[in-house]
Amino acid sequence: MSINWTSYCASGLHDELIGPGGGARVAGRALIRHLSELGSEEIGVRQQAAELAIKVMGVTFAVYHEQGGSIDRAWPLDIIPRIISSREWNRIAAGLKQRVAALNHFIDDVYHAQRIVKDGVFPHHVIMSSKNFRPNCVGISPPQGCWAHICGSDLVRDKDGTVYVLEDNLRVPSGVSYMIENRQVAKRVLPELFENTAILPVDDYPSQLHEMLVALSPRRGPLPEVVVLTPGIYNSAYFEHSYLARQMGCELVEGRDLAVHDDDCVYMQTIHGWTRIDVIYRRIDDDFLDPESFRADSTLGVPGLMRAWAKGNVALANAPGAGVADDKLVYTYVPEMIRYYLDEDPILPNVPSWRCAEPEQLEHVLHHLDSLVVKPVDGSGGYGMLMGPTASQRERNQFAAQVKAAPRNFIAQPVITLSTVPTFVNDRIEPRHVDLRPFILSGPKTYVTTGGLTRVALREGSLVVNSSQGGGSKDTWIVDMEA
Amino acid sequence: MLSRVAENVYWLARYLERAENTARLVNVNAKLLLDLPPEYRPDWLALIDITGSRELFDAREKGTEERDIVHFLIADLDNPGSILSSVRSARENARTLRDVLPNEVWEHMNELFMEIKEKLPAALSKRTRFHFLQRIIRGMQTLTGELEGTMSRNDAFTLLMLGRNLERADMTSRIVDVRSAQLLPADAPGFRPFDTIQWLNLLKTLSGYQMYRLSQRTLVSRSAVLEFVLRDLQFPRACLFCLKEVEHFLRALPRSAGVLGSLGGARSFLESATPATLDQPGLHELIDQLQLHIIVVHEGIAQTYFPPRAGDTGQSQSQIQFSSDARQRKPLFSEAPSI
Structure with a gap:
């Protein structure tokens, strides 16, 4: 069955692949031509192949169950990718780097001199009333002055084509493993396009993450001990924790595997005995990190961890207290922060708030x-x-x-009317709304993922893209048009 | 390797081996039932004692017919030692070991669990029970093969081998005990003709008949079979063979001197034992002692390599008594970690 693209476009929406007249946008031309050649029947066959591949690869996410506990679901992926030209992406990536740099300046300032408050740019009461402001972080200087090493910012595109930052996730953002796995699946089911198009690779992320984490080590040794700290198998993002540990070749630990000894260093219990840890990529919220400093009833954390971190004996990514900038009221000040700390104009706008x-x-x-x-x-x-x-x-x-x-x-x-991407639903192609979550790594250098995780609201007209609420995902292609 | 991961890997292997051997245990009793005359019918309740689950079984306050006992051993999720519980526990452990185990093993374990649940009714019907149990044994053997054939010989593999062989030694001794615990009057008039059949059955239950024939080249007799299943050094389900495997793999681990000492104790106990000369109560006693030795080796492994249990005082090793009247069975499940 052939695909009639002229009847596709929903009016009043911005579609990422199809222009207002029903023709393909430049970056998506090859894809649209290919989809037309395949026809909807063959696209259905490939969609099934993708779903099978995901099952076989064991890509899952956990949904919390009403009776407590959780169940593993196969990760939902729509095979029609979302495409952004590398020219546009370069501008977005620069905007993200600028933003995260300002946010890190801000967090460091919050826990030290609070210049931004003294200079009247940011109100003091907003800091003090932020739920994630941690008084016990005041005066602490983590390595490189960096607090939010891993940031996941949500981007949306409005009707008029403008890309906005919707929010910055500075605590334990997740989704990056699905970005990488989506690409693996896409390569299997749409191999022809990868042969003929300059699609920039995404699988660099785990090694970039590892390099950034290694650079945080307090010990100047040959190979620092880096671990991923997970709340455990019932966490909704456990697949990702396990995936990243495996990809980086480091241990996936739980709080009960760790202890802070009398020397205020952190150790993990192995079959060789206690082994010192240098860097912890923690996927546990501040609240549960250390029962001595935060919630006393936490069984997920490690007693004394804050003490070890404050003394500089272990690095935590993200640093405790980084969530102060995760507050949406703080978010409304990010453009001011960029001007204040960097003396630059923001490249990416906030959603007006x-x-x-x-x-x-x-x-x-x-x-x-x-x-x-x-x-x-x-x-x-x-x-x-x-x-x-x-x-x-x-x-x-x-x-x-x-x-x-x-x-x-x-x-x-x-209300931002999110842009749409052609999506395979009910055996045909229809527009569905999407957002985009790129990930930014801050260390000695700043790294932005090539694209990010595109989430798609599978229900017609819906703007809810969360996978826990029936959202799906798409592979995201940054395409080099000059190549 | 993390201590917690080590413990999960070790128990994963024990659960799998336990499920397989419980299937063998039920099969040996069922076969005996068919071969013996009515007056010598083996007692199904003996299986409850042999698996160390008498207390749990009595607490149910339900029936004690064959059907109830078989259900308890195969399908009861309230019995942590049942086949279904063991496979479920193995699968729960495997969930935390996705980065350690080959992916096929995880997928196969999932399939097996679903299949067992689905076919449970077959387990409870006498006509289809044998086939059901055979399917479990075969499934477990396939998993064993997948692990052997696809896993690097790393610490995780070593821990798997420790768990498997220790559990196997323990379960083989329990299977031998089915015979002795019945306390059948071996010299009762009219029983002799059936005696050989029982020992033959025991060998077949352990898939050992053919190997026995190859190595012993004699008729099936009580003394030769006991020698073979307890002390053979070539048959992989014989207790002594399993202990030697444990020793071999312990040597690959750091800090194993202490455990190797306990293992040496277990080995020399078995090496100097003379099961063939013992009467039935004596044999039962010997098996009790052997199981206590195995527990001591387990405790040593747990204390050296696993995370401490809550409230663990580090004294548990000395609490195990080598009582000459070891009537108390160690429950199968008491040490398993809770997930």
């Missing part, structure tokens, strides 16, 4: 609830927010009361 913490802006938000999205500042996964245009008057009233009661906890944004 209203701070409910500021009375005039709160007033505006309350008067325009029917056209805004209101989000809790510490939420993630799309939970706890108000979609103004689709909510009922009653829901809006209830939400307004919540916002008035605790304005610090909310920001508001206009």
Whole structure:
């Protein structure tokens, strides 16, 4: 069956592959031609092949079960890739590097002199009221002055084609393993395109990550001991923890494998005895990291870990306290941070945001609830927010009361109509909304993944891309048009 | 290798071996049942004692018919030593070992667990039971082969071999005990003709009949069979062979001097034993002692290589008594880690 691209495009949307007239955008021309040649029946066959490959490769994510515990699901991948030209990507990557540099300056400043507060650019109360501000990090200087070594920023493209940063995940962002596995699968099922197109590789990430982690080691030895710290097999991202440990060739440890000894160094228990650890890539939230410093009831962490870190005997990535910049109210200040710390204009814009913490802006938000999205500042996964245009008057009233009661906890944004990508659903190709999560590594040098993880909302019209809520994913191609 | 991972690998091997041998255990009893005259029917309850699960079984306060006992040993998820529980535990352990185990092993284990669950009704019908158990034994043998054929000879492999051989030595001794624990009157008039059949059955249960014939070249007799299954150095399910394997693999590990000492104790105990000359109660006693030795070796491995248990005082080794009246069976499951 042939594909009729002229009937494809949904009006009023920005599609990543198909232009307004129904013709392919330049970067996607080869792909669209190839898909047309294949026809929807053959695309269906390849989609099935991809799903089988994912099962065989054991690419899974865990969904929490109502009765406690969790179940492993096969990772959902739509085989039609999302394509970005390398020229556009270079600009985005530069914007991300700039952003993460400013964020790291900010976090370091927060825990030291707080110049940005003294200079009147950033309000003191916002720091003190950030849920992830950690008083016990004040005065500590981690290696290279870097706090957020691994950052996953979510990008969205609006109707008019502008790419915005929606949020920065500075605690334990996940998804990068799926980015790499998606590419493995895509190569298996669409081999013809890889032969004839200059698609930039993505599988460099684990070695870049390893190099960055090794550089953090407090000991100048030949081979520092780097480990990945996981909450355990029931965590939704356990597949990724295990995957990254395997790819980097390091141990995947749990809190109970580690101990801080009298010398304030961290050791893991092996069959050879206690072995000292230099660098911990931790995939556990601050709260659970060290029962002596944070939540005393945590059984996932290591007693004394903060002490060892503060003394510089072990490196933690990301550093404890880095989450202070994960707050969505803090996010609204990132453009100011870029100007303040780097003396540059932001390359990538924020989504325009209203701070409910500021009375005039709160007033505006309350008067325009029917056209805004209101989000809790510490939420993630799309939970706890108000979609103004689709909510009922009653829901809006209830939400307004919540916002008035605790304005610090909310920001508001206009609805961004995410761009779409052709997606294979119900045996045909239809537009579906996508976002993009690239990952940025900060160390002696800064590295940005080539593209990132594209998440796609599989339900028609839906803007919810989270895999826990029925979202899927796509391989993301950065294509070199000059090659 | 992390101590926690070492423990999981070791127990993974024990669970798999245990599932296989429990299947063998049920089979030996079932076969005896068919071969013996009604007045000498073996008692199914003996299997409960042999697997050290009497307390658990009695606590159920349910039936004690053959059907109930077989269900308890094969399919009861409340019995941590049942075949289904063992395979489930093995699979749970394997989940944490994805980076250590070959992928095929993980996939195969998944399939096997699903198949066993699906075919459970067959296990409870006398007509299909043999085939069901045979399928389990074959599945486990395939897993063993996959591990042998695809895993590097690294620390993880060494730990697997330790777990497998220690469990196998223990279970072989328990299978021999089915015969002795029945306390059948070996010299009872009218029983003699059936005696040989029982020992033949025992060999077949351990897949050892052919190898026995090759090495012994004599008729099947009680004394020769006991020598073979307990003390042969070439047959891979014989207790002494398994202990030598444990010794071989222990030497590949660091800090193994202490455990090697306990292992030496177990070995010389078995080497100096004379099972063929013992009467039935004496044989039962010998097997009890052997199992205690195996427990001491296990404790040594656990204390040297595994994470300490909560509340572990480091005293457990000395708490094991070599009582001459070792009526108390060590439960099969008591040491397994909780996941």
